[in-house]
Amino acid sequence: MNNNDFKLVQRNTDERDKMWNELAQHPLNNGDAVCEESVTGECWQYMGTQGGKHNFRHRCHPKTGCRQYLDIDAVTV
Template sequence: MNELKCFWVDPSEMPNLWEIIWNQLGILEGDTECLNNNEVWQYMGSKIEGSDYVHTFRHRCHPRTKATEYRHIKMAIG
């Protein structure tokens, strides 16, 4: 059984990765905030899945759906 490894990207320790994952969210959504009802995208954490990092973001009131939405940014390790 594979062990799930979770971690948080610390912008002070990994500023390049922090910028990359937020930029990828902006490409998917057209905006890195998507302000709606005082809610914006939030970084929820990251995990290792096989040979990929998966970075998860949540928006509690997405402007298009008015519902909680999650986006997963997948990046190859290495």
């Protein structure tokens, strides 16, 4: 697989657990991988993996009130 190919990491894999744990540890998230926004219920969404990065989006992060994007380094892609 080419590093620039789009893929989805399967559930119940070490890579999936690792990427969500790393997302939680990002300073924006304070240990919370979900970060549910209290009014809208929005939370982090895994958008896919491409270019050696797992891509995440939050439509209304509770800490910023804004749309946020984060990329987490992929290990076993």
